[in-house]
Amino acid sequence: MTSMTYRIGDFSQVTRLTVKTLHYYHEIGLLVPSAVEPSGYRWYDEASVARAQAIQTLKSLEFPLDEIRELLAHAQDDHDLVEAAQRRLAEVDRRLAQERAVRNLLLTLIHTEGTAMKQETTSAAWVTLDPVRVASLRYRGRYDQIGAYYSRLFRLYGRFVAGAPLALYHDPEFRDADADIEACLVLRPEGTIPEKDGAQIKVLPSQRVAQVVHQGGYDRIGEAYQRVFDFLRAEGATATTPSREVYVKGPGMILPRSTKKFVTLVQIPVN
Amino acid sequence: MTSMTYRIGDFSQVTRLTVKTLHYYHEIGLLVPSAVEPSGYRWYDEASVARAQAIQTLKSLEFPLDEIRELLAHAQDDHDLVEAAQRRLAEVDRRLAQERAVRNLLLTLIHTEGTAMKQETTSAAWVTLDPVRVASLRYRGRYDQIGAYYSRLFRLYGRFVAGAPLALYHDPEFRDADADIEACLVLRPEGTIPEKDGAQIKVLPSQRVAQVVHQGGYDRIGEAYQRVFDFLRAEGATATTPSREVYVKGPGMILPRSTKKFVTLVQIPVN
DNA sequence: CCTCAACCCTCCCCCCACCGGAGAGTCAAA
DNA sequence: TTTGACTCTCCGGTGGGGGGAGGGTTGAGG
Incomplete structure (x- = not known):
């Protein structure tokens, strides 16, 4: 039962989250250090590592941070995330359709204008x-x-x-x-x-x-x-x-x- | 040669840009009214309508506003936009790939966890x-x-x-x-x-x-x-x-x- | 015990593309 | 002149942090 603890710099290396980000996550209550010294120094433990991992996965799925906080507060099991994931999927699908439309417009512009003809003659x-x-x-x-x-x-x-x-x-x-x-x-x-x-x-x-x-x-x-x-x-x-x-x-x-x-x-x- | 002018509310209706947005565009020099009264009231004309149209199209292609300003300042012709459009296309393609990856992860999560089995027996x-x-x-x-x-x-x-x-x-x-x-x-x-x-x-x-x-x-x-x-x-x-x-x-x-x-x-x- | 480098803290302003609201001024019709 | 519809500027906020100033803490070496 080793209980490893990290100061913020080391924890930042372990989790690949910047110190600034960790400060911010502390401030919004998303990832609170396991202990804070009177000097203000933050300490993180193994459970924090696991939570940080979950946060990053959820962030990569483009959940906003306050939703991630709610999710982590109420979900015991990946199964509890399915409903949220379905909502997210609908959102991602909308955005995907949007991006595709933008892509089509860009392609049209490029192909239409990319082939300029030079035409100087003016007499028949x-x-x-x-x-x-x-x-x-x-x-x-x-x-x-x-x-x-x-x-x-x-x-x-x-x-x-x-x-x-x-x-x-x-x-x-x-x-x-x-x-x-x-x-x-x-x-x-x-x-x-x-x-x-x-x-x-x-x-x-x-x-x-x-x-x-x-x-x-x-x-x-x-x-x-x-x-x-x-x-x-x-x-x-x-x-x-x-x-x-x-x-x-x-x-x-x-x-x-x-x-x-x-x-x-x-x-x-x-x- | 009718030179129609609009006060900001009407112009907002014509261009489907909110008054707030028009204030902001004025502030950042993207869409400057054709005239400003001493009282501060803004007046827009037909050229503003055309420019607003171009801005909206470019915005729908997800160009940032300051790039739109540069583009409109230096481009005489749609042809001059092609290079910028190609850069934008590369960006959009990256984002599209990213969104697709997110979508796959979400689908995997949903399909994996969406089918929970209830299993209560504990004896053989x-x-x-x-x-x-x-x-x-x-x-x-x-x-x-x-x-x-x-x-x-x-x-x-x-x-x-x-x-x-x-x-x-x-x-x-x-x-x-x-x-x-x-x-x-x-x-x-x-x-x-x-x-x-x-x-x-x-x-x-x-x-x-x-x-x-x-x-x-x-x-x-x-x-x-x-x-x-x-x-x-x-x-x-x-x-x-x-x-x-x-x-x-x-x-x-x-x-x-x-x-x-x-x-x-x-x-x-x-x- | 002192020093020094490395580490950490809080506080404040900045990014983008606006939105919301407060409080005050302006314009045209009745 | 009053009303009501418009409009103005100014301030603060959004999300997810980044940059930097100015100062405190820690631990190792001398």
């Missing part, structure tokens, strides 16, 4: 587009409804994004209402990505297009179309469908941005 | 055991090495536990060294559970056994064996193998417990 020119894999949602309606479709695509596939979002216009002429529009998110080419919630995954084929860069808000995109069709006529080429608009810089997820800084590519395919 | 008696599914590790050596095997089993299968751990002794007579011992964890019967890391999953068959309950430390388990063998002789039955020891109450994961409260079942099977 011939460009050969590489094939790209996209997730798309096609609808009939007006252009200004496209935001909702992008939101859906971002929620579903934001984490796989590998380029600026684009839209395909399948009508051979301009329509205000009842247009045939396809919202696309460019995805990274490798890995399998499942189709979900009505969205389609497909590869847009390589194509030769006439392209013009538009800077500024969407309300003046008409000028860009004028320039590119002028160019086509000068080159003697005939437009086909679908035409593309690539939203190189748009509203963004976080920082406010003036529409003056928006950059859009208008791409019209030929033969 | 006949008992028919139901079949049980177990995860087991069989080894040759000494009894006091069994703890390490249970640790491994708990790490692998703690979350599926549905009863007290038990040991099987395959030797027909007592051996000190080089004994043939099998450490078993009782698992819940439903669901498939994979074999991992050398452990075996199997079902112990139903069996008729002579059983005695032992209370106290393992150093006096010999008395229990004496009682049960006396009982067998009195009944005229012959022991076979393997015999079982069920550790109904042992050291536990968290709370310290005196060995006086340990409860072990000794079960000797007959043909």
